[in-house]
Every structure is written in C-alpha cells, then in structure tokens.
Amino acid sequence: MNYNQLVGNIRRKRSFLCVGLDTDIRKIPAHMADKEDAIFLFNKAIIDATAPYCVAYKPNLAFYESLGVEGWIALEKTLRYLKTDFPDQFVIADAKRGDIGNTSAMYARSFFEHLDVDAITVAPYMGEDSVTPFLGYDGKWVILLALTSNKGSHDFQLIEDRDGRRLFENVILKAGKWATADQLMFVVGATQGKLFEDIRAVAPDSFLLVPGVGAQGGSLEEVAKYGMNKDCGLLVNSSRGIIYASQGKDFAEAAAAEALKLRDQMSGLLSTYAGI
Secondary structure (H helix, E strand, O other), rough: HHHHHHHHHHHHHEEEEEEHHHHHOOOOOOHOOOOHHHHHHHHHHHHHHHHOOOOOEEEEHHHHHHOOHHHHHHHHHHHHHHHOOOOOOOEEEEEEEEHHHHHHHHHHHHHHOOOOOOOOEOOOOHHHHHHHHHHHOOOOEEEEOOOOOOHHHHOOOOEEEOOOOOOOHHHHHHHOOOOOOOEEEEEEEEEHHHHHHHHHHHHHOOOEEEEOOOOOOHHHHHHHHHEEOOOEEEEEEHHHHHHHHOOOOOOOHHHHHHHHHOOOOOHHHHHHHHHH
C-alpha cells in the first residue's frame, strides 16, 4: 500500500485508527479459549467487527511467538484473512526486528515476501545497514522506533549530543537520508504530549505510528493537536481497550463499540487539525 492509498483510506473512513491484535490466549473470553484454533477465531471476530472503523491492524509478534508453532499458524491465518477479505487495511507486523545486514535481509524476506505484510517495526540502533534491507521492497514500509511510550523510553531516547540534539531526533534525521516519507514511518508514543511538536520539526511529512492511547494513558486530543499534519500523518493504535472490551459472548460487539467511539473522535480531530 502506498502513501496516497493510505491517506485515501483515512479520508474515506474518517479514521486513523489501528487496532492492535495483541491476542493473549489467557485473556480472551473463556468461551473462545477452549475452541480449536481459538486465537484465529478470536482475531477473525475482532476484525469482522472493527474493520468499518479502522484503517490498519497491528499484530504484535510476541503474542504469537509465545505459543510456538500454533501461534505462528494463527498469525499466518490472520494475515491471510486480512489480505483476502480486507485488502484496504494496512497491516503492520509489530516485530521490532533489526540486526546485521544479511540477517535483516532474511527478516525482510520473511515479513514482506512470505507473510506479505505492509509494514514492519524495526529497531534502528544498529544503523543503516541493519535497516536498508527492509527498504528494498516497493509498496512496503519500515516503521522505526523513535520516541516510545514506555516508562524507560527516557533512559536513552532523550539523551542529548554535544549540539543539544536528542537521540530520537538524530534517529529521525539520519533515517531521513535512507528513505522518504512514502516508505518510512516512526513510532512515537501517545504519552509524549507536546514532544510531538519536536518530532514534527524533524519529520514534518512522515507518518507516525502512535501506541499508548487508552490503557497506557495517552491523550488522543494531544496526539492530534501536536502531531497531525495536512495528510493526517498518524496511525493511532489501540489494543487492549478494544479487543478486551468485554470478556463475555458480546466481546466482538463491545470491540466494535469502542472502535466506533474512537473513530468518531478521530473524525472530529481530522476536521479540527487537518482540515480533512
């Protein structure tokens, strides 16, 4: 999916919502957990219920890897279902890969050729040769960690160099020499508030993948106010707040209701801050 297609979907759906498929077999409703192929069936129900209100899905690989082969099978079935039945959805593998060049090339082959996702999250700290193998695929995106939402993000990401430039700013500026905004996004946590202004100073045109709204306490209003650009430029992720909205047999309906609530907020924010 290219930049214009993604922006077009945001405009058409009046949404920049990404639903995180952080599916934990220990947290899904009890009546689902005992089923054969429970993870996939749960994901399918969530996707069917929320697809009208979002533009992206983001399975977090750790939740599938923790189950071994069965988890990988559920992941592949989920991705195949999205690609076949919801081809307008932007699909992100939240894998946080990044290694020496030949290893990154194998990760890129796995996710972009075999799994055929649209984007993958990548840790940038091994430098250019660890990232560029992911950039060799037309229509595929790299989403680099920049300023994350976790408590420990400030341990390193705000360290300043001799010129007073913080690490996250150096990451963004350096990465901007490797690819343009139609192939490169950055992860910026919703809990960072006004720091979105500093992100936009060094990445005015890039899309930002924004976790941390909902369970982690980030403000959707602040994210839009300080981080939105003329094309929206945001994919705001919500995981637990949507997929675990109910532990009952109405879990899919409850997920849809939460997604709709966020979509309606996003529609207003698109008008206010992007004029869309």
